[in-house]
Amino acid sequence: MKFVDEFRDRELGRGLAAAIAREALTSRRYQFMEFCGGHTHAISRYGVTDLLPANVRMIHGPGCPVCVLPIGRIDLAIGLALERGVILCSYGDTLRVPASNGRSLLRAKAEGGDVRMVYSATDALRIARENPAREVVFVAIGFETTTPPTALVIREAHATGVGNFSVLCNHVLTPAAIVNILQSPEVRTLGTVPLDGFVGPAHVSSIIGTEPYEFFAEEFRKPVVIAGFEPLDVMQAILMLVRQVNEGRAEVENQFHRVVNRTGNLKAQALVAEVFELRRAFEWRGLGTVPYSALAIRCSFAAHDAERRFQLEYQPVPDNKACECGAILRGLKRPIDCRLFGGACTPETPMGSCMVSSEGACAAHYSYGRFRDRPAAADATVCAVEQA
């Protein structure tokens, strides 16, 4: 497939791997966090780790929208579906996130709730138009990339008077989460998570640009490379980070020139600013309450804000005590360090949110990489298959 295969090419991958191995100093370790679940998925799906030298390690960050969605927010959505009888629309992965009492939106659907999977916010608005006698709520999740489409449907519902359509807004912000991680005691003072730099998500920067990262690259002295989501993009970003570390630089660099620039998409930013405002605080699974890290719908669109429309009150719910999602999302622990991983918690029966989406650190490791957890001797004879 054109414009895709080139970015997954084995020969080019080998070339980049050789460059990383050549330039990474054997005298030190390099630990980089890929913030975004899309990168986590690409790294696991293509086995990028196999091509990196042993002293370059990737830490999976919290940039997976369903992973950071706290139980209480899913409970609100389940309540809308089961107690208020609304048609509840959301993206596929959201439906599987575990909530209170062993429930999820999928379970709520099996219990009789009208829960529908949609591919886009526009589909949810269409469902509202087709069902004027029913309340339709779109559970909006995601980082800056998915925010403009939500803003667009809210504005359109408002302009065209679709009175039965509202949005349960869970949109969150990338820079706020990264700052939270950098300010955590583990990174700042204890040094338990030595972070040498970040791979930043290109899709987010296609909206917000690279500029918002400049502050903390300087403030925290951590290099950032904004990278695309193909495996070669990620590998090139890793090479750029290794170079910055070696040269003592802490800059924001842009690997994804084919889309991203410094200022981002100004039209999309204006649209988001028109419809949304900053929340004073928002609870993230794993990170806890993070100030100014999420968006709420502005008063002028209150009729389309499900929280106001149904007078919802948020009740925080603690995660399962044994679940290590919080520590994993902050890079403190690896999936295998959690005693639920692969036993009680699998992609079929996720207990923690990191096991839900294939972008979650646990699900990605379970689905793609768990052969790495076994001793070398137990690993099967692996031979390249001779082409017939």
Added chain:
Amino acid sequence: MSAVSRPLYQRPLDFKRGRVELAHGAGGRATAQLVEELFLAAFDNPWLRTQNDAASMPRPAGRLVMATDSHVVSPLFFPGGDIGSLSVHGTINDVAMAGGRPLYLAAGFVLEEGFPLADLRRIVLSMAAAANAAGVPIVTGDTKVVEQGKGDGVYITTTGIGVVPEGIVLDGAAAREGDAIFVSGTIGDHGVAIMSKRENLEFDTEILSDSAALHGMVDALLAACPRTRVLRDPTRGGLATTLNEIARQSGVGMMLEERAIPVKPAVAAACEFLGLDPLYVANEGKLIAIVPREDAPALLAALRAHPQGRDSALIGQVTRDADHFVQMTTTLGGRRVVDWLTGDQLPRIC
């Protein structure tokens, strides 16, 4: 003339504007009429013509195999096929994957009240054409009707019986370390054809379902390679899930080479933006064959010589692995597990 002596006149079914009614499933005259004017007319064969509740036939020599498959696909009509042809192909393939030459089919219909008779006729004619082309008669059947809103148009269950030639033993538990793993063509076509119809996706070239009866190709490959160990059609859950089933049954692992797995560019593109992995997307006209390594060249030649197997490829080999992992060398050259399908990626695909 008295009413008793008048010649009986029954108004024929209106296949233009008529709809399925509850009476069509009640077992009375309306049922008999639907059977005669639609099913019997389309599937016509000596067994159905007897109009008995069961078909009666002599016992064939050899080991029998039997398979059944229910079809609930949505939409009922999709590029490259419909629920009718799919219900014939699906069961024939299940029989063929056990090494059976399919002999007879039975068909059960659950119809929803109000379903247009024109659509039902189109489906039944498509079934008849598929059964004729495959040379496998539909010898008995059943029709039930459920109230409007309690079904979704048509559900079809088909059952097939076949006989296994002497000397052929196929078993999902028979894969051994070192065996070669083949797939008979491009993967993901059926699932993407269904999704593109559901999501109104348009491509330069329309993606068609690969729905097809594979018993002819199975005959050819078993003739070339009678020691074939496993045959299976990777339907729901796709290639990945089917290989995991076999790995677990046989107590082995597998190592695949991603670059060797054939995928049509349009299917790959559709999967990219639907967020699907073609390895997990359903096929309805492909098979996986696992054979001893020595037989690999003969098998590949036989597969590629058959019109349905032109794109066949050697995609990997069976390994010793206590965890029964199916693994893959990715296009990039890294390694990954190819796990079972999680959840329900594409509901009602067949």
